[in-house]
Amino acid sequence: MTIRPASGEQAEHKHLPVAQAGQARGSHPPPTAVAVTFAEPYPLSEPARRALFAVICAMCPPSPAPRSSELLSRVELGARRLLRYMHPMVARALSLGLVVLDLLPVLTLASRFRLHRLDTARASQLLARWAKSPFKALRLLIQGARGMVLGVYFDQKEVHAALRYAPVPFIEGKIRLRAELLRPVRAAAE
Amino acid sequence: MILRAEDYRKSATFDADVVVVGTGAGGAVVGAELAEAGRSVIFVEEGSHHETSSFGPYLTESVPRLYRDAGSTVILGNPMIPYVEGRAVGGSTVINGGMAYRTPEDVLVEWQKTTGLVELGPQALEPLFDRVEQKVRVSPQLDESVGGDSKLMVEGARKMGWRVSVNKRNQHACVGANNCGFGCPTGAKQSTLVSYMPAALAAGAHCLTEVRIDELLIENGRCVGVKGFAVDPVTRAPTHPVVVRARAVVIACGAVQTPYLLARHRVGRPSGQLGKNFLCHPNAKVLAVYPFDVEAWKGVSQYAQIREFIDEGILMAENFISPGALGAHIPFHGADAWELMSRYNQMVLSGVLVEDSTTGSVSRSRFGMPEARYDVTAQDHARFLRGVKLLAEMHFALGAERVLLPFTTFSVATSADELRAIDERRIPRSALELFTVHLMGTARMGGSRTTSVVDPSGELWDLPGCYVADASLFPTAIGVNPQITIMALATRVAWRLELARRAA
Numbered sequence: 001m002t003i004r005p006a007s008g009e010q011a012e013h014k015h016l017p018v019a020q021a022g023q024a025r026g027s028h029p030p031p032t033a034v035a036v037t038f039a040e041p042y043p044l045s046e047p048a049r050r051a052l053f054a055v056i057c058a059m060c061p062p063s064p065a066p067r068s069s070e071l072l073s074r075v076e077l078g079a080r081r082l083l084r085y086m087h088p089m090v091a092r093a094l095s096l097g098l099v100v101l102d103l104l105p106v107l108t109l110a111s112r113f114r115l116h117r118l119d120t121a122r123a124s125q126l127l128a129r130w131a132k133s134p135f136k137a138l139r140l141l142i143q144g145a146r147g148m149v150l151g152v153y154f155d156q157k158e159v160h161a162a163l164r165y166a167p168v169p170f171i172e173g174k175i176r177l178r179a180e181l182l183r184p185v186r187a188a189a190e
Numbered sequence: 191m192i193l194r195a196e197d198y199r200k201s202a203t204f205d206a207d208v209v210v211v212g213t214g215a216g217g218a219v220v221g222a223e224l225a226e227a228g229r230s231v232i233f234v235e236e237g238s239h240h241e242t243s244s245f246g247p248y249l250t251e252s253v254p255r256l257y258r259d260a261g262s263t264v265i266l267g268n269p270m271i272p273y274v275e276g277r278a279v280g281g282s283t284v285i286n287g288g289m290a291y292r293t294p295e296d297v298l299v300e301w302q303k304t305t306g307l308v309e310l311g312p313q314a315l316e317p318l319f320d321r322v323e324q325k326v327r328v329s330p331q332l333d334e335s336v337g338g339d340s341k342l343m344v345e346g347a348r349k350m351g352w353r354v355s356v357n358k359r360n361q362h363a364c365v366g367a368n369n370c371g372f373g374c375p376t377g378a379k380q381s382t383l384v385s386y387m388p389a390a391l392a393a394g395a396h397c398l399t400e401v402r403i404d405e406l407l408i409e410n411g412r413c414v415g416v417k418g419f420a421v422d423p424v425t426r427a428p429t430h431p432v433v434v435r436a437r438a439v440v441i442a443c444g445a446v447q448t449p450y451l452l453a454r455h456r457v458g459r460p461s462g463q464l465g466k467n468f469l470c471h472p473n474a475k476v477l478a479v480y481p482f483d484v485e486a487w488k489g490v491s492q493y494a495q496i497r498e499f500i501d502e503g504i505l506m507a508e509n510f511i512s513p514g515a516l517g518a519h520i521p522f523h524g525a526d527a528w529e530l531m532s533r534y535n536q537m538v539l540s541g542v543l544v545e546d547s548t549t550g551s552v553s554r555s556r557f558g559m560p561e562a563r564y565d566v567t568a569q570d571h572a573r574f575l576r577g578v579k580l581l582a583e584m585h586f587a588l589g590a591e592r593v594l595l596p597f598t599t600f601s602v603a604t605s606a607d608e609l610r611a612i613d614e615r616r617i618p619r620s621a622l623e624l625f626t627v628h629l630m631g632t633a634r635m636g637g638s639r640t641t642s643v644v645d646p647s648g649e650l651w652d653l654p655g656c657y658v659a660d661a662s663l664f665p666t667a668i669g670v671n672p673q674i675t676i677m678a679l680a681t682r683v684a685w686r687l688e689l690a691r692r693a694a
Binding site: 037038039040058059060061062064065078081082083084085086087089090124127128131132136139140144146147148149150151152153154155159160162163164165167168170171174175177178181182 | 246247248249250251253254259260262263270363364365366367369375376377378424425426487488512513514515516517518519520521522523524525526527528531532534535557558559598620
């Protein structure tokens with residue numbers, strides 16, 4: 001392989017990654033802490049952001065399920081992060097759809113107020129009704145928003161704890177168990 | 191050597207004998223075979239390289255990193271079918287369930303007959319299956335690693351008198367961490383990330399990660415390379431142009447992205463089949479809630495399959511998913527969602543997979559993305575209703591309190607009697623809630639340029655130097671999990687390429 005810089009000034013290519021990224025990856029890399037960096041949350045307009053938060057408040061389960069303003073903010077952050085990684089067309093369509101959802105109580109004459117001005121129970125009820133709408137586009141919009149919001153909500157640690165789901169210690173135990181199982185094989189190989 | 195987006199600060203040009211676009215079940219295999227045969231190989235992968243130690247159980251951390259478009263991809267049609275694909279070194283093998291089935295013999299006999307290619311018949315492919323299975327360590331699961339949901343499904347099938355087969359998996363000492371969908375955190379699942387790719391790299395191949403290829407380089411009617419952009423792994427924004435020139439170009443981006451790329455150049459056209467013949471093994475989820483703890487997450491997923499109805503094109507299996515992934519797919523929100531999800535430890539998630547009786551298409555949309563289309567046929571509609579009903583009956587026979595059904599017009603049953611309401615009149619096609627991960631068939635291999643996109647070597651009939659090596663090659667649906675078939679065909683493409691080089 002040759003690496004050819006496009007011009008003379010770009011000579012940094014000669015000492016690039018080649019040396020650093022170098023070694024072929026082993027079959028089973030040793031476990032190490034890996035910091036995961038994510039993009040900034042998807043930039044939403046103020047009306048879209050208000051609508052998203054209204055949908056989050058209406059869709060996330062009420063008490064006795066875990067619920068706090070801090071948790072709801074985390075759900076918003078997670079949802080906007082997912083939006084960032086979606087195809088730009090899909091993210092745009094979904095953020096526009098959120099604004100439509102916010103306006104829908106007024107447009108359908110279900111209320112004088114937009115979704116974000118309704119109390120949580122009423123907003124939740126309307127969203128449940130629209131989820132069974134004869135209009136496919138509306139059903140899909142609710143499905144998409146619900147998938148995004150509840151996907152993030154049910155991924156939170158306190159929610160996992162309330163569900164008696166503890167994957168981290170379980171997986172750590174399995175990593176140790178497998179290492180034990182393979183120790184004689186590796187010792188023999190060495 | 192593995193390069194990343196930050197390494198392509200200025201325009202970078204690379205040369206190799208072979209450039210392979212994609213590192214999943216197709217690309218990694220072709221590249222590794224050729225690198226081990228002494229060819230200089232460069233892989234180009236749109237996703238990043240994630241170490242085994244970086245895999246964890248959280249959806250919000252895993253999906254953006256490992257899934258194309260954060261899993262928001264969908265097939266248009268009646269009904270619309272969401273699908274997911276991997277986007278990382280290892281491709282979808284990093285996020286699949288690790289099922290390792292050979293192509294059924296009757297399918298291969300049909301392939302041989304319809305394409306006229308002896309090379310696609312059972313006898314010709316057997317040594318390739320043997321080789322692939324040895325490379326990815328295909329073997330049955332350790333008994334101790336099996337989860338409660340798998341055991342319950344096997345018990346249920348036996349109770350109903352149905353045939354069950356224990357899955358072979360591409361795994362080595364799998365102890366059942368049960369995180370297959372978000373990357374195996376123990377390294378037991380032999381995805382191409384930990385099998386073929388390390389072998390290729392050890393043999394001297396290079397992997398350019400975080401590069402999206404959007405163009406073929408074509409000179410004098412021959413494909414001589416690929417061109418694309420480095421993609422910032424954090425923002426997904428394109429950054430710097432990257433060009434790879436090679437004597438042979440292998441496209442292995444999967445059955446959606448491969449025709450999308452080829453269609454840009456109006457190649458693969460003599461037969462008019464590029465992007466046609468799209469197959470997707472749609473499946474429907476059936477979620478049962480039991481009055482006792484199952485703790486499905488504490489053991490390996492998809493230990494066995496119910497194959498009693500395989501002759502009807504219906505396959506059933508359980509499939510664990512995390513609360514985040516499950517929560518994203520339930521038909522409720524608010525208090526109803528919690529009432530259901532608070533029983534998470536008492537759930538068994540199972541599925542009905544139907545072998546396609548029709549085909550769809552993949553084309554380039556106006557919006558800078560592939561447009562996949564597929565309409566479920568009346569025959570498959572009936573098969574879904576039958577499969578879901580049978581599976582729900584089995585759950586009730588095992589004592590389930592209620593079963594969530596994949597129909598928008600009938601989503602919860604609380605007894606077997608209520609399942610009588612499942613018929614075509616009450617549940618139209620548009621009410622089916624389907625999902626898929628098996629995408630196949632859009633650049634089919636064949637013996638004639640009038641009926642297929644690529645020749646028996648995997649080379650495009652109308653673009654010398656350009657090869658396809660992924661599930662796009664399948665002439666028909668295979669009815670089982672496709673990764674072993676993809677790997678076998680990719681091995682074949684690699685061997686033919688190497689033979690052609692030696693002959694030259």
